[in-house]
Amino acid sequence: MFDRFLPKEYNFFGLLEKQAGFSVAAAGLFKTAVATGSISEETLKKMQEIEHEGDEVTHSILDQLDKTFITPIDREDIHALAKEMDDITDMLCTISSRMKIYKISRVDKYLLEFADIIEESVLGVLCAIKGLRDLKNVKTILKACVEVNRLENAGDRKRDEAFIELFENEKDPIAIIKWKEIYQEAETVLDICEDVTNIVESIIVKNA
Amino acid sequence: MFDRFLPKEYNFFGLLEKQAGFSVAAAGLFKTAVATGSISEETLKKMQEIEHEGDEVTHSILDQLDKTFITPIDREDIHALAKEMDDITDMLCTISSRMKIYKISRVDKYLLEFADIIEESVLGVLCAIKGLRDLKNVKTILKACVEVNRLENAGDRKRDEAFIELFENEKDPIAIIKWKEIYQEAETVLDICEDVTNIVESIIVKNA
Amino acid sequence: MFDRFLPKEYNFFGLLEKQAGFSVAAAGLFKTAVATGSISEETLKKMQEIEHEGDEVTHSILDQLDKTFITPIDREDIHALAKEMDDITDMLCTISSRMKIYKISRVDKYLLEFADIIEESVLGVLCAIKGLRDLKNVKTILKACVEVNRLENAGDRKRDEAFIELFENEKDPIAIIKWKEIYQEAETVLDICEDVTNIVESIIVKNA
Numbered sequence: 001m002f003d004r005f006l007p008k009e010y011n012f013f014g015l016l017e018k019q020a021g022f023s024v025a026a027a028g029l030f031k032t033a034v035a036t037g038s039i040s041e042e043t044l045k046k047m048q049e050i051e052h053e054g055d056e057v058t059h060s061i062l063d064q065l066d067k068t069f070i071t072p073i074d075r076e077d078i079h080a081l082a083k084e085m086d087d088i089t090d091m092l093c094t095i096s097s098r099m100k101i102y103k104i105s106r107v108d109k110y111l112l113e114f115a116d117i118i119e120e121s122v123l124g125v126l127c128a129i130k131g132l133r134d135l136k137n138v139k140t141i142l143k144a145c146v147e148v149n150r151l152e153n154a155g156d157r158k159r160d161e162a163f164i165e166l167f168e169n170e171k172d173p174i175a176i177i178k179w180k181e182i183y184q185e186a187e188t189v190l191d192i193c194e195d196v197t198n199i200v201e202s203i204i205v206k207n208a
Numbered sequence: 209m210f211d212r213f214l215p216k217e218y219n220f221f222g223l224l225e226k227q228a229g230f231s232v233a234a235a236g237l238f239k240t241a242v243a244t245g246s247i248s249e250e251t252l253k254k255m256q257e258i259e260h261e262g263d264e265v266t267h268s269i270l271d272q273l274d275k276t277f278i279t280p281i282d283r284e285d286i287h288a289l290a291k292e293m294d295d296i297t298d299m300l301c302t303i304s305s306r307m308k309i310y311k312i313s314r315v316d317k318y319l320l321e322f323a324d325i326i327e328e329s330v331l332g333v334l335c336a337i338k339g340l341r342d343l344k345n346v347k348t349i350l351k352a353c354v355e356v357n358r359l360e361n362a363g364d365r366k367r368d369e370a371f372i373e374l375f376e377n378e379k380d381p382i383a384i385i386k387w388k389e390i391y392q393e394a395e396t397v398l399d400i401c402e403d404v405t406n407i408v409e410s411i412i413v414k415n416a
Numbered sequence: 417m418f419d420r421f422l423p424k425e426y427n428f429f430g431l432l433e434k435q436a437g438f439s440v441a442a443a444g445l446f447k448t449a450v451a452t453g454s455i456s457e458e459t460l461k462k463m464q465e466i467e468h469e470g471d472e473v474t475h476s477i478l479d480q481l482d483k484t485f486i487t488p489i490d491r492e493d494i495h496a497l498a499k500e501m502d503d504i505t506d507m508l509c510t511i512s513s514r515m516k517i518y519k520i521s522r523v524d525k526y527l528l529e530f531a532d533i534i535e536e537s538v539l540g541v542l543c544a545i546k547g548l549r550d551l552k553n554v555k556t557i558l559k560a561c562v563e564v565n566r567l568e569n570a571g572d573r574k575r576d577e578a579f580i581e582l583f584e585n586e587k588d589p590i591a592i593i594k595w596k597e598i599y600q601e602a603e604t605v606l607d608i609c610e611d612v613t614n615i616v617e618s619i620i621v622k623n624a
Contacts, residue, residue: 066621101579163309173381173589177596180385205274371517381589388593413482 010064012071012078013133015057019085020126022054026092027122027189031115037107039100051093058086073132077203081129084196088122088189095185102178110162114186117151117158121193124148128200135207142204145197155190159183218272220279220286221341223265227293228334230262234300235330235397239323245315247308259301266294281340285411289337292404296330296397303393310386318370322394325359325366329401332356336408343415350412353405363398367391426480428487428494429549431473435501436542438470442508443538443605447531453523455516467509474502489548493619497545500612504538504605511601518594526578530602533567533574537609540564544616551623558620561613571606575599 026047033043061082065071071078124144131141162183170176234255241251269290273279279286332352339349370391378384442463449459477498481487487494540560547557578599586592 062618063621066618067624097576098579101576102583160305160309163306167310167382167386173385174583174592176382176385177589177592178583202270202274205271208275368513368517371514375518375590375594381593384590384593410478410482413479416483 010068010071012061012064012073015061015064016078016081016085016129016132017126018057019054019061019082019089020122020129022050022057023085023088023092023122024119024126026050026054026089027115027119030092030096031119033096033099034111034115035107038103038105039096041100044096044100047093047096051089054086054089058082073203074206077199080199081196084192084199085125085129087192088125088196091185091189091192092118095182095189098178098185099182102182104178104182108179110158110165110183111186113158114155114183117155118186118189118193121148121151121155121190124151125193125196128197132200132203135204138204138208141200145201148193148197152190152194155187159187218276218279220269220272220281223269223272224286224289224293224337224340225334226265227262227269227290227297228330228337230258230265231293231296231300231330232327232334234258234262234297235323235327238300238304239327241304241307242319242323243315246311246313247304249308252304252308255301255304259297262294262297266290281411282414285407288407289404292400292407293333293337295400296333296404299393299397299400300326303390303397306386306393307390310390312386312390316387318366318373318391319394321366322363322391325363326394326397326401329356329359329363329398332359333401333404336405340408340411343412346412346416349408353409356401356405360398360402363395367395426484426487428477428480428489431477431480432494432497432501432545432548433542434473435470435477435498435505436538436545438466438473439501439504439508439538440535440542442466442470442505443531443535446508446512447535449512450527450531451523454519454521455512457516460512460516463509463512467505470502470505474498489619490622493615496615497612500608500615501541501545503608504541504612507601507605507608508534511598511605514594514601515598518598520594520598524595526574526581526599527602529574530571530599533571534602534605534609537564537567537571537606540567541609541612544613548616548619551620554620554624557616561617564609564613568606568610571603575603 029043029047029050033039039047061078065075065078065082124147127144128141128148131137131144135141163180166176166179166183170179237251237255237258241247247255269286273283273286273290332355335352336349336356339345339352343349371388374384374387374391378387445459445463445466449455455463477494481491481494481498540563543560544557544564547553547560551557579596582592582595582599586595
């Protein structure tokens, strides 16, 4: 019990960066797969491995959070960051799995664009998270946050465009069910990235 | 840093009321549009403006929350209220946008009723939020909360009714996809309103 | 106001166990109904009664939480447990209601299996919650948590299997819309159960 008061060095920053790194890896893998038009057994396995490793880091963070009273930034913020970044990788894994189940086998213009935006966004997240170690680089961090925010707006417009075309041109309702879900989930990845940078911005304000 | 300890007057009540006011504006606009059977370009633009202004107020609240240690009511409660009220306007904007994308162009009995219930509910939210300034009006506040709760239940039944008719009479699966989503989102607005008043009730209990 | 400091005996453990008991009752009722292939008027009424009673216990917990400063375990954890367990019963009620609205009337292999997994999972939740009273039984509690986690993974695979078959064999898009939602919600019950045991695990770590 008394142990919890001791300011152990739990390396929260390193673990959060590791999580952001898994998001980047997942986004890269997703982009490559989307360019081929389908998710192979091998891609899905790799994606699940990344997701699993991400889970373990998340678990480490939450566990260490429960074991210590002293944290370098607010406890709730570390908790929220760990959860949200876990969700990024989870969601990319879910989309990939769903694409395989739905036997998607065509290169889709909108999904290609989503994969690009997602990759840029997770790179922004990584930059923002890396910045937390030294809050003196406020400008760099905020620039990354603004960028992630911009990409979320771009994603909203992209989903709307994709929906308009889908409902205008696709006559097969089952295809609509599949693609509607995929586009929606792709956009959700960007929402989660924005949630991460919102927390980062809040940390900066609190420490200003 | 030291600044955070000073009890600045941040006018959280005024900002929360402003947010509730945007919800009321969005609900009014939605009701008018639904009565015409479709969402025009102009309506969507107005709705997005309201949503954008709402976003800015939300941002102000969260920002001021990060900058102060002294808050008139529990910090977490202000945070949660700001987020939930932001979600009300967001969701009304999402439904409107979706209706436009889906080229909805008929007056729908259930959606008309939803628009009425939503308007009543956000008025209840506004009343509850206004009450927070002076917790002596507990009766008025609680009456509004009970009303919002009743409207949420009414919305659940309305969605069930709408679903029963939709799945019984609509034979076009693509129309089912569209309307199912619209009804579900309309009901979600009422869920969020109830979340707001649940927080208000909790604030009252804590300050009793 | 001063009352809030007094360590009243609010019996949070008893109320949480009561909630877990309602989840078990709802899961049992669900399993029986699924075995008949449809949800009768009577089953739905019973389910709604359970859900309603669960709501009242949730409300009691949150209310007592607002009225006291001294809690046997972290306030946020009690709050989160109460909310999540409420969600288990809510979701089982939602699935049942949806099945009735969709006029489901066939015994479905996957849903039978889901009903089994859900029943096992809520029993695990009940065991974990009962363990909170005396944190010396850490082994028993953790065993239950590991089991709930395992069942969540099993549910993920079950949903994927069900989706694969649904999209391969079902040609009616409206049937796909219905079953996709039902499977997804069944899997969500398992997610929520895992959320509960994650909180329990966190409580154990904090009290180690």
